[in-house]
Amino acid sequence: xxxxxxxxxxxxxxxxxxxxxxxxxxxxxxxxxxxxxxxxxxxxxxxxxxxxxxxxxxxxxxxxxxxxxxxxxxxxxxxxxxxxxxxxxxxxxxxxxxxxxxxxxxxxxxxxxxxxxxxxxxxxxxxxxxxxxxxxxxxxxxxxxxxxxxxxxxxxxxxxxxxxxxxxxxxxxxxxxxxxxxxxxxxxxxxxxxxxxxxxxxxxxxxxxxxxxxxxxxxxxxxxxxxxxxxxxxxxxxxxxxxxxxxxxxxxxxxxxxxxxxxxxxxxxxxxxxxxxxxxxxxxxxxxxxxxxxxxx
Amino acid sequence: xxxxxxxxxxxxxxxxxxxxxxxxxxxxxxxxxxxxxxxxxxxxxxxxxxxxxxxxxxxxxxxxxxxxxxxxxxxxxxxxxxxxxxxxxxxxxxxxxxxxxxxxxxxxxxxxxxxxxxxxxxxxxxxxxxxxxxxxxxxxxxxxxxxxxxxxxxxxxxxxxxxxxxxxxxxxxxxxxxxxxxxxxxxxxxxxxxxxxxxxxxxxxxxxxxxxxxxxxxxxxxxxxxxxxxxxxxxxxxxxxxxxxxxxxxxxxxxxxxxxxx
Numbered sequence: 001x002x003x004x005x006x007x008x009x010x011x012x013x014x015x016x017x018x019x020x021x022x023x024x025x026x027x028x029x030x031x032x033x034x035x036x037x038x039x040x041x042x043x044x045x046x047x048x049x050x051x052x053x054x055x056x057x058x059x060x061x062x063x064x065x066x067x068x069x070x071x072x073x074x075x076x077x078x079x080x081x082x083x084x085x086x087x088x089x090x091x092x093x094x095x096x097x098x099x100x101x102x103x104x105x106x107x108x109x110x111x112x113x114x115x116x117x118x119x120x121x122x123x124x125x126x127x128x129x130x131x132x133x134x135x136x137x138x139x140x141x142x143x144x145x146x147x148x149x150x151x152x153x154x155x156x157x158x159x160x161x162x163x164x165x166x167x168x169x170x171x172x173x174x175x176x177x178x179x180x181x182x183x184x185x186x187x188x189x190x191x192x193x194x195x196x197x198x199x200x201x202x203x204x205x206x207x208x209x210x211x212x213x214x215x216x217x218x219x220x221x222x223x224x225x226x227x228x229x230x231x232x233x234x235x236x237x238x239x240x241x242x243x244x245x246x247x248x249x250x251x252x253x254x255x256x257x258x259x260x261x262x263x264x265x266x267x268x269x270x271x272x273x274x275x276x277x278x279x280x281x282x283x284x285x286x287x288x289x290x291x292x293x294x295x296x297x
Numbered sequence: 298x299x300x301x302x303x304x305x306x307x308x309x310x311x312x313x314x315x316x317x318x319x320x321x322x323x324x325x326x327x328x329x330x331x332x333x334x335x336x337x338x339x340x341x342x343x344x345x346x347x348x349x350x351x352x353x354x355x356x357x358x359x360x361x362x363x364x365x366x367x368x369x370x371x372x373x374x375x376x377x378x379x380x381x382x383x384x385x386x387x388x389x390x391x392x393x394x395x396x397x398x399x400x401x402x403x404x405x406x407x408x409x410x411x412x413x414x415x416x417x418x419x420x421x422x423x424x425x426x427x428x429x430x431x432x433x434x435x436x437x438x439x440x441x442x443x444x445x446x447x448x449x450x451x452x453x454x455x456x457x458x459x460x461x462x463x464x465x466x467x468x469x470x471x472x473x474x475x476x477x478x479x480x481x482x483x484x485x486x487x488x489x490x491x492x493x494x495x496x497x498x499x500x501x502x503x504x505x506x507x508x509x510x511x512x513x514x515x516x517x518x519x520x521x522x523x524x525x526x527x528x529x530x531x532x533x534x535x536x537x538x539x540x541x542x543x544x545x546x547x548x549x550x551x552x553x554x555x556x557x558x559x
Contacts, residue, residue: 199450199481201476203457203481206458207475211462220454222447222451249520250518252517256512256516257512260506284330
């Protein structure tokens, strides 16, 4: 037993210590021990809330973590089909992941998490599926209000509200009002959202303000449009990282204006299978990229 | 006997050992991921050479009709080396692509427009090709920069705003009949912008980001990161285009299952 243990430890030392020196030479960026420990604790479902307040936010900024992560939740139906389950079961599995992954991201220091839950184009899906999705959104938003309040997560729902039922609108108002006072963590859920619609409604709002004399026509510029987009509710309106699961390599009308310098990551995993290990891989990949925001270096 | 101090020291040591262990673990994870990317990069390079030499049957014929409009985003550093851009365009002409939009955020390729048109055989400027948007024999090129993105939308929005303010019933009108997608498309054409949505966007640069490509046009565009322009390979280009021709988009609906042919 002792000989086996010593063999294993020797093997680990022979692998890990050279890796340490090699990674130093490669200047591989590192997240802090606090975050590593947090991640491992999260994996063991023992998240320590007390460590997240105070000066940890500043340290995380310095260590190249994305402030705003946007996720296109793709692959629920394919996941269900692979398992011989119904589309509804696929969406149910996907919805269980949503809150979990969002909380994991907040725990790691992300300030804003956006979820593309339902696009304008999704209205073209079968009526039963659309009805199921809308009732699922209503159920989740309402039932998770105490959870969001306990974890101090501000929830905002963006999108075109004209086609949404009164009962879902009621749940949306309830969750937004119940969490509006929180500042450090922001969950944005996009329901009936379209990037083009976002740009158009910004233009419409500006037009109304110009009509009412609140702004001059000469004042209209990119910054004004930025302020009128639906993401202006967030301290970090432009996502640093956009993840689309299921391997599809497009942004499908999500955050068109806001994603000019967003890192795009398209993992092959289906959304219900996206877990902490996948996000760890995403974060490692994100940290190894160099962003210049269009400027010369 | 007071056991508190030794216990505190012991727990501090244990904490430090655990921290060091986690530190090594994180380094190890980074190494593993880096090695994975290195190994997959080597395999991709080998595959790309095999494709270039015509050794992989499935890439020998591509249904290029499906690719009506291709866009290429080039990092500003890469955009300074126009010869590589010209080589890329020559490859695209060989493959049979009819329309290419070239984007760099600072407009460097726009400034080299004349040289590029001269060096790429049978190339014409997109505006000269009329409404079909493609040259029958060669390749139609469009040069795009950041000024064609948000600035253009602002100009188009101003056109719509003037139209809205001049409308006969401004009191009741919330702008529903003025601020629509088709109206903004029209206004963008008035300010000289192309509103065609590219089918495929190839990004050449260190970052997988579209770097400010006109947002309005990116709705359903497939975005593929090709790596550095300096290290571009014909085989990788062929593979990206072939993969695109196998993609079936649902456009958010569920007409048919999404699948790849390979």
